[in-house]
Amino acid sequence: MSEVESLLVQLEPVTPSHTVDDVSELLLHDDYERFLCLPVVDAGRPIGVISRSEMQKIYMSMYGRELYGKKSVTQFMNRKAVVVDMKQPMEQISRYVTSNIKFPITEDFILTRDGQYSGIGHVVDLLKVMEGKLTRQSEEITRAYRELQASQSQLIQSEKMASLGQMVAGVAHEINTPLGYVKNNVSLAQDVFAQLKGLVASYDELLALLMGGEAEETAVVRYLGEIDRQRNDFWSVYPAEEVDNLFGDTLFGVDQISEIVLNLKNFSRLDQAAVDEVSLNQTIESTLVIAKNVLKNKVQLIKQYGEIPAVKCSPSQINQVFLNLLTNAAQAMDGNGKILIRTWADERYVYASVQDTGKGISKENLQKIFDPFFTTKPVGEGTGLGLSIVFKIIESHKGFIRVASEVGKGTRFIVALPHPKDSRHANKPELDTAQA
Amino acid sequence: MQTSPSSTQRKLNPVTSTVAVNRPTILCVDDEERILRSLRMLFAQTYNVRVTTDGNEALQILQQEKIHVLISDQRMPGMTGVELLRRAKYIVPNTMRLLLTGYSDLDSTLGSINEGEVFRFINKPWDADAIKATVASAVDIALSLGDMTLPAPSANSTVTDHILVIDEDPLSAVQVRELVHEHISAGLVIHHAATIEDVLEALRQHEIAVVVSEVRIGTADVTTLIKLLKRFNPRTVSILLTTFYDASMLVTLINEAQVYRCIPKPIRAKLLLRAIEGALESYWSFQVAPSLVKKHEVEVSKETTENPLASRIVGFFKSFSAQRT
Ligand SMILES: Nc1ncnc2c1ncn2[C@@H]1O[C@H](COP(=O)(O)OP(=O)(O)OP(=O)(O)O)[C@@H](O)[C@H]1O
Numbered sequence: 001m002s003e004v005e006s007l008l009v010q011l012e013p014v015t016p017s018h019t020v021d022d023v024s025e026l027l028l029h030d031d032y033e034r035f036l037c038l039p040v041v042d043a044g045r046p047i048g049v050i051s052r053s054e055m056q057k058i059y060m061s062m063y064g065r066e067l068y069g070k071k072s073v074t075q076f077m078n079r080k081a082v083v084v085d086m087k088q089p090m091e092q093i094s095r096y097v098t099s100n101i102k103f104p105i106t107e108d109f110i111l112t113r114d115g116q117y118s119g120i121g122h123v124v125d126l127l128k129v130m131e132g133k134l135t136r137q138s139e140e141i142t143r144a145y146r147e148l149q150a151s152q153s154q155l156i157q158s159e160k161m162a163s164l165g166q167m168v169a170g171v172a173h174e175i176n177t178p179l180g181y182v183k184n185n186v187s188l189a190q191d192v193f194a195q196l197k198g199l200v201a202s203y204d205e206l207l208a209l210l211m212g213g214e215a216e217e218t219a220v221v222r223y224l225g226e227i228d229r230q231r232n233d234f235w236s237v238y239p240a241e242e243v244d245n246l247f248g249d250t251l252f253g254v255d256q257i258s259e260i261v262l263n264l265k266n267f268s269r270l271d272q273a274a275v276d277e278v279s280l281n282q283t284i285e286s287t288l289v290i291a292k293n294v295l296k297n298k299v300q301l302i303k304q305y306g307e308i309p310a311v312k313c314s315p316s317q318i319n320q321v322f323l324n325l326l327t328n329a330a331q332a333m334d335g336n337g338k339i340l341i342r343t344w345a346d347e348r349y350v351y352a353s354v355q356d357t358g359k360g361i362s363k364e365n366l367q368k369i370f371d372p373f374f375t376t377k378p379v380g381e382g383t384g385l386g387l388s389i390v391f392k393i394i395e396s397h398k399g400f401i402r403v404a405s406e407v408g409k410g411t412r413f414i415v416a417l418p419h420p421k422d423s424r425h426a427n428k429p430e431l432d433t434a435q436a
Numbered sequence: 437m438q439t440s441p442s443s444t445q446r447k448l449n450p451v452t453s454t455v456a457v458n459r460p461t462i463l464c465v466d467d468e469e470r471i472l473r474s475l476r477m478l479f480a481q482t483y484n485v486r487v488t489t490d491g492n493e494a495l496q497i498l499q500q501e502k503i504h505v506l507i508s509d510q511r512m513p514g515m516t517g518v519e520l521l522r523r524a525k526y527i528v529p530n531t532m533r534l535l536l537t538g539y540s541d542l543d544s545t546l547g548s549i550n551e552g553e554v555f556r557f558i559n560k561p562w563d564a565d566a567i568k569a570t571v572a573s574a575v576d577i578a579l580s581l582g583d584m585t586l587p588a589p590s591a592n593s594t595v596t597d598h599i600l601v602i603d604e605d606p607l608s609a610v611q612v613r614e615l616v617h618e619h620i621s622a623g624l625v626i627h628h629a630a631t632i633e634d635v636l637e638a639l640r641q642h643e644i645a646v647v648v649s650e651v652r653i654g655t656a657d658v659t660t661l662i663k664l665l666k667r668f669n670p671r672t673v674s675i676l677l678t679t680f681y682d683a684s685m686l687v688t689l690i691n692e693a694q695v696y697r698c699i700p701k702p703i704r705a706k707l708l709l710r711a712i713e714g715a716l717e718s719y720w721s722f723q724v725a726p727s728l729v730k731k732h733e734v735e736v737s738k739e740t741t742e743n744p745l746a747s748r749i750v751g752f753f754k755s756f757s758a759q760r761t
Pocket residue numbers: 159324328329332356358359360361369370374375376377381382383384385386387388410411
């Protein structure tokens with residue numbers, strides 16, 4: 001049975017031929033006890049309702065019964081009864097009934113099908129159905145909300161993956177450059193060695209000739225000439241200085257690659273505790289290696305590191321904070337620009353600021369930038385999660401973040417983390433280690 | 437990475453500064469001097485090698501000296517490799533352009549097709565023998581081109597060349613037809629191919645000047661076909677018009693198919709029109725000066741032998757060219 005049908009109460013209606021007295025009798029009958037009113041139907045079509053309260057008015061007036069008792073009920077009925085068609089959806093019915101029924105409620109409403117009278121509906125039943133519906137809806141909303149939360153954490157994960165993608169691009173580039181010349185130099189060194197082998201072989205032959213006793217002078221001269229030619233060839237193709245450089249560069253490149261790997265390790269902190277005491281200066285340095293790709297070559301970096309104490313934090317999370325801030329700064333600058341990174345401390349907090357000369361943030365947007373999914377960037381470039389994650393991380397570290405921005409001039413973010421010696425931050429930062 | 441002070445003080449051209457007159461010259465541009473030293477040593481025996489860390493200086497060198505092959509890094513401060521190659525294309529069109537990059541992201545690969553029109557895209561770290569072979573073929577082409585100038589495009593409205601649109605969506609062909617008929621010439625014949633069969637049929641019937649293609653139709657990978665088409669029909673110029681592309685696919689399409697343009701969908705009329713115009717001009721120039729076709733020489737794809745589709749298409753081209761001769 002549909003919701004609408006469940007409202008239907010079948011009831012024999014009265015007709016225009018019924019008198020006021022007839023109706024009053026019906027209303028007093030046990031079968032009609034529950035009804036506020038009786039429908040009046042003519043040739044199958046509802047034409048009005050006559051309510052208990054209307055009847056009471058008639059009988060309570062002086063000589064009411066005597067004057068009106070024999071009159072047709074149609075003279076007293078409410079011709080503007082609330083009539084709804086059962087084919088309409090529940091929501092529409094409920095909206096129509098609640099906005100048309102008179103308060104206090106003295107009448108029920110009439111249900112029809114294709115204009116033909118079907119029965120009557122109680123307002124109370126309607127309200128009950130609607131209440132059930134609302135409860136179900138709010139359950140659905142709760143469930144949807146829970147799902148949304150889950151998908152948000154998935155999105156945060158995918159934002160991490162996206163920044164991982166950028167990182168990989170940057171690191172690949174940083175490593176492939178030294179790898180490029182290292183590999184090439186090793187190939188060259190192979191050639192150098194091949195030539196040297198030839199030269200040494202010629203020496204060997206000469207030596208064998210000389211040791212063998214009766215060496216003919218012309219043969220020796222011939223060998224010496226050959227060796228001399230090979231030597232000259234060798235030095236002209238591989239001048240000593242260049243070969244030295246070759247090896248020097250190769251070692252330098254290999255060192256460079258190890259340094260990148262070390263920084264990567266520092267950045268991810270995979271081999272270290274989730275919570276550690278680190279200097280923000282060092283954290284920023286590792287992050288810069290990773291962020292290099294994002295910063296491209298267009299931005300000029302100015303670093304003003306202060307003398308700051310190590311702070312207790314989750315280094316990988318703090319890395320994420322700086323990576324997001326630096327990425328935003330770089331993305332805010334179209335052409336060239338500067339990024340100023342400063343660190344300093346007072347008795348209560350250790351601070352780091354990232355300031356750019358980018359396009360700035362309007363007053364209106366400034367209030368929204370920490371909201372999840374707020375972004376002004378095109379699809380694909382921004383998910384709008386960067387700063388919301390920054391905010392969450394800083395919050396869980398019991399620190400705070402401030403932003404100042406001027407459109408066309410630039411933006412500065414200041415991150416503050418509790419000073420390790422300040423006892424006012426009594427309780428330890430509650431770190432979300434699961435995310436680390 | 438920072439460059440150590442000792443390295444910047446080292447002179448870059450200490451020994452090979454004497455120019456051997458008869459050798460071809462290559463110019464290497466990279467912001468990492470160690471790359472330049474390494475490349476110079478690799479090539480010094482065979483070519484005159486000029487190097488610079490600065491894009492602007494490279495442009496000056498190109499204007500002052502005959503450079504046969506230009507090899508540039510992509511990521512450099514001041515000027516990107518794509519930008520340098522793009523400008524080089526106008527100054528010295530017959531200098532073969534190679535991009536050498538540490539990471540092939542979408543920007544640089546798209547840029548090197550659409551702007552740089554590069555001959556080869558090489559990833560770092562490179563293989564010494566492979567890069568030698570690539571540079572050698574580039575040098576050969578540059579030598580054979582000499583100072584030949586591109587014939588002025590004969591933009592006449594009576595052309596009746598054939599353009600083949602490869603796309604499951606027939607709308608692409610409709611749009612191409614409308615565009616070229618209105619803006620280039622009503623005589624151009626547009627064919628639509630929705631399957632590999634259709635493509636082969638069109639190739640059997642007509643000499644196709646320009647191919648405008650998706651990279652996939654249904655489950656079939658069209659890139660194999662585009663590569664082979666360029667190998668066997670080097671005069672045909674191809675344009676990618678596609679929703680799907682990634683950097684590594686584009687790299688092979690540069691090296692093995694010399695795609696002329698890659699245009700992302702949805703179709704932007706102006707961009708597509710300009711690409712088709714350019715492609716037709718290239719095609720016409722090959723007819724006036726057939727040796728220019730060498731500029732589009734492709735690397736032979738590795739997949740040809742393994743892929744059944746590829747061997748079928750190779751079979752088609754071989755039997756087809758046998759019939760024609
Ligand atoms: N340094 C900045 N300069 C100018 N605008 C900024 C800066 N940092 C943030 N914004 C603004 O704040 C918005 C939200 O930043 P947030 O980092 O949360 O997301 P996003 O950068 O758009 O996307 P995502 O970080 O997920 O890639 C940005 O879209 C941008 O409009």
